[in-house]
Amino acid sequence: LYSHLKSWKLARKSYRLIENRGFTLTELLVTTIIGGLLISGLMGLVIELLTTDAREIARTETQQEMQMALDYISRDMREAVYIYDGACLDGQDVDGKTEGASDKCAGLFKNIITNEIPDSSPILAFWRLDDYPETACPDGGEDVNCIAARSHTLVVYLLAKNTTGSPWKGKARLLRYEYKKFNSDGSKIVEYIDPTAANSEGVSGGFLSWPKDADSPPTLAINSQNAVTLVDFVDSRGIDDPDLKKALGDQSIKVECPEDYVVTPTTAKLPGEKGEVRNFYACIKVPGDIAVGSDEAFGAESGTFNQKAVIFLRGNASGKPGIKTSNEGFMPAIQTEVLNRSNRDKVPGQ
Secondary structure, eight states: OHHHHHHHHHHHHHHHHHHHOOOOHHHHHHHHHHHHHHHHHHHHHHHHHHHHHHHHHHHHHHHHHHHHHHHHHHHHHHTEEEEOOHHHHHTOOOTTTBSSHHHHOOOGGGGEEOTTSTTEEEEEEEEEEEEOOGGGSGGGOSOGGGTTTEEEEEEEEEEEEOOTTOSOOSSEEEEEEEEOSBOTTSOBOTTOOOTTSOOTTSOOOHHHHTTTTSSSOOOEEOOTTTEEEEEEEEOOOOTTOHHHHHHTTSOOOOOOOOTTEEEESSSOOOTTOSSOOOSEEEEEEOOTTTBTTHHHHTTTTTTOOOOEEEEEEOBBOBTBTTOOSHHHHBOOOEEEEEEOOOOTTOOTTO
């Protein structure tokens, strides 16, 4: 009996010891801290992975958008009948490449006003042929051009810096403007001046000197109502921007064109940016009218002249999810080459 009683007391004592065992406050605090650190590390890793994924998606989307915009511009320019080079647009000679641009060219950019689109600059301009609206030539119409049913349209591409408060989220956007003969309803635009039409004195300098020879040279007022935004998220920084140079290892972006080409525009400035802005520009093969030694280079005798262009476009994903700085959104420039399909100055059978 004594031995059984002793065993019962020992078992009861052990049960009480087990029943009273628990975690101390220090153990709970240490466990909580370790668990929090593990969870924080895992959450940080997840956030970093999500941010990296969002950044790569933003950069990929931006590059795709730039490619689509460049494809659109190249298709547009293939239908051009005349492409202005930078020297002609500014009305200034370029040593060794153009001769007489200051006399023969009107300097088209002088006739363009973009006050209603702040911080913008015209970059590229060319003429193309567009079909007449169906309502423009009822029953043949009185216009002699109704026979061909095509009219010349001036196309201007501009680069506009996106300002604070703008609905556009990128650093800059690309716009397209048309100076054409007809309104959308088929009615003629009174101010339109055909580049191939002679003035009251019978003078017509054609595309090269338009609108210098017109009786009343038009002023092309470009605003947000008559210019369509083609693409957003174009880089707006100048080639001497300190942050951009830092991202490139203290090197500037080089702008070089082939020997017979002129950079267009010759200078590209946006307010507030340091140096030339070369995120959208082109190299245009100089027309024979102002090219140095053009008779041999451009086939003037055979009449087989076509204009060639190399177009460059650089995007910046800054403003999209996952992109914190402009350098994170910096994209390599993409380019394409264009040969216009115009019949201008062609000799049949050659």
